Amino acid sequence: MPRDGSATRIRILDAAERLVIDSGYAATSIDQVIAAAGSSKGSFFHHFSSKADLAEQLVRRYAEADVGVLQEGLDVVAGIDDPRARLLAFMAHFEDHADEVMGSQSSCLYVAVLTERQLVGSDTAVPILGAVRAWRQAVADLLRGALGDSDHDVDALADHLFVTFEGAFILCRATGDPGHMRRQLSAVRVLYEALTSQSRSE
Structure with a gap:
């Protein structure tokens, strides 16, 4: 063949x-x-066709895989009826796989791309924005279900998870300690747990 x-x-x-x-x-x-x-x-x-073409295809592949990871997490918790339990199980899923994430890569391609002047503002960065929006929408939907009627900015809370992933990559690399990824994800889970618990008691 x-x-x-x-x-x-x-x-x-x-x-x-x-x-x-x-x-x-x-x-x-x-x-x-x-x-x-x-x-x-x-x-x-x-x-x-060029180095720029390589960068575009590289980022597109990475972003598609990133959204795939998000979808895996959503699939894992899809059968959980209680909105708060579903949100916390979603977070626990990523905590449980934090060591795998750090074992497969030492940092994030998004950070590398978005700090390059040649690539910022080019079409290369477009898939990254798409991934950011996919994570925001999915996590915000989970938060809305768990928080119910609340004055919290769920989009900002959802973005906080994405920011945590990216920041944890930098922290892990700077300190040489890959355990920061799990600890930072745990901190976000505790934050979501406290906020949703407070909303239920109001």
């Missing part, structure tokens, strides 16, 4: 993701990506 080259494309994207996260986009050259992927210049330009 003829090979469609998808394995080569994935290998190049995997190598580029590691390099961009570790060194930044500007400091990562096409030659470095090719060498890290064990590929060739011809293979690279068969799949990507």
Whole structure:
């Protein structure tokens, strides 16, 4: 059977993701990506028209995977009827998988991309905004169900979870302690638990 080259494309994207996260986009050259992927210049330009095209496809893939992780969490708690229990189970799911997250990556591609002047404001950042909005809507919906009639800014509370993930990546990397991811997610769960408990008692 003829090979469609998808394995080569994935290998190049995997190598580029590691390099961009570790060194930044500007400091990562096409030659470095090719060498890290064990590929060739011809293979690279068969799949990507330029370094900018590589960045766009890389971010799109990462954002789609990120939204996929969100959906996995939603699927896990979909059968829970009580809104508050569903929200807290959703948070517990990510706490339980925090070590896996940190074991598979030391930082987040979003941070690497959004600190690069060449990429901020370009179409490369568009998928990141889509992922931010997907997380906000899903978590805000969980919070609305758990909080009921409340004056709390549920969108801001939902964004706080996304911010926690990104901030925890930086904290873990700065300190060399991957356990910060679990601890920070636990802190958000406790916050959500207290807010929803207070709303029920009012």
